[in-house]
Amino acid sequence: MLLQLEVAVTHLTGRRRQTLVSLTGVVLGVAFFLAVSSLMRGSEKDFIKRLVDNSPHITVSDDYRHPRTQPAELRWTNAAVHISNVKPQTETRGIRGYRERLAFVESLPGLRVAPILLGSAVLTFAGREQGVTLSGIVPKVMKTISTLPEKMIKGSIDALEANPNGIIIGTGLAEKFNLTLGRNLSVVAASGGSRAMKVVGIFRTGNAAYDENQTFTLLKRAQVLFDRSNRANRLLIQLDDPYAAREVARQIEAVVGYKATSWVEASEDILSVLIVRNIIMYSVVAAILIVASFGIYNTLSTIVLEKTHDIAILKSIGFHARDIRLIFLSEGVIIGMIGSVFGMALGAGLMQLLSIVQIKPPGVSEKVFLPIWWGPEQFALATAFAMASCILAAYLPARRAGSVHPVEILRGAA
């Protein structure tokens, strides 16, 4: 074994109790770091997964990101043109030529897309009225991009194909209006068109507002009702790789011309909150390791004081200050490494324990477990933090040990 390391080990084993206390600090620090970060990161991933799963990865809507360039601006591109009170031309709203644009998006690899015509309507049943969002969908493609089929508790979205006058509503509305499958109600679009429709399906997402206000019908029916034949005003896109959404949205927007919003853009505020949360969490768990490093500093300082004679001997024999520093730094490294190994074991145990804890959010009947993330990065991060704080804690005692002057010690001893 390396001589300096051998001396380091004798120092630590010579002060067994204090070494153990320092070691415990690191073990607990690493374990706590892992338990907390795995829970926080786990809940973050869980949250993002919900975000990603329950909303379209990209939504192409019938808006433009920038207002159209006015002819005057096109004519004098570099002039200081100011045009006020521009009012967009009145036109039939919706994505123009949506079929070609849909075909283009469909031709891109790794995604599924569904057209939607979305508008507001008023449902009337037994003299009661409710304003709702009515989405015209194509059931066949809707199934490929939405979790709606899984949320159906009665009927199915395929029933829309069988009955062009069918409508799918949420449990909230069904309960409020006391509606069941097969009941007829009247639907009046904001544009004036109205029609009697039959409930062919009821869904439940768990989101109360959504379950009360969202309804679905056939795309064709919606086009007639809203008087917008051959139009859709949304393209909903689901990607194989949700994290590519921002880039794909940019590509689509460049070609299609309409605004394409990725889920990342739509949830920027939430994502930035998650980042802040992570910063807070890592500061707290890192602080624990920093506290643990005070224990190491204390132990090593004591050893340096206790071993000044040994240091003087080693230096008089011909050891360099560097060798002495190396001895004490390796004591920090040894504590850090052993502490990390046991800390990771304890941390993994805690994570295992947490992952079997069941939680019961109100109103949810299924079993819910704490989301624990087993990512290797956090193990690496915990070890890195532990090692860094151990080496930092060992640095000052090591420097002091390296600067011990043998003659001063020998004079004192004589």
Next chain:
Amino acid sequence: MTTILRADNLTRTLPGEVPVTLVEDVSLTIERGEFICIMGPSGSGKSSLLYLLGLLDVPTAGRVWLDGEDTCAYGEEELANRRLEKLGFVFQFHFLLAEFSVLDNVTLPIRRLGRLKETAARTRGMELLERLGVADQGTKHPHQLSGGQRQRVAIARALANDPLVILADEPTGNLDSVAGGTVRQILRDLAHAMGKTVVAVTHDPVFAAAADRRIGIVDGRIDADWRPA
């Protein structure tokens, strides 16, 4: 005769509000194979001179020549390398590492120098212990040994890298007359039979009588007329 150790006008002053001069204008020449004693009253600067000759301390003025090299330009690490290769120290209080076995204490300088493999270092360590008559103590720890045995182990360690010069500061100061006699005999043999140069500080007139030459130090200066009381 080859000069191994030479001091030119060595002065060592401790800085401070009232500077203390430990050693003043000491010049001496020590030949290979000589057994030299440094004597003088307590507090006269004998140990301080020994530290300067042993490259443990750096003179304020003057220079030390070791084995033909002027050491005054050397930095801390170069001085440490010279100590490791060419010098060996023995102190009054056994300065052995308590956690290491006797043999490990002896092989420490050998392993630090790193010229011998681990097994060869152990073999050499055992040889040295044998030469000093403590081979049977190799696996023990220093606290299990008598004072005389410890001092012999310290000498074995000083000899580990086959140095040119052994510097000893009152090596028998802590021993009874029998053990002291053994250590004295060993140091004498090192000089006369092995060709090592031995410089020893002592208060013991019997020890001094065994030396080839005695150097008296009074108030940090060489005093040729000094005789033990």
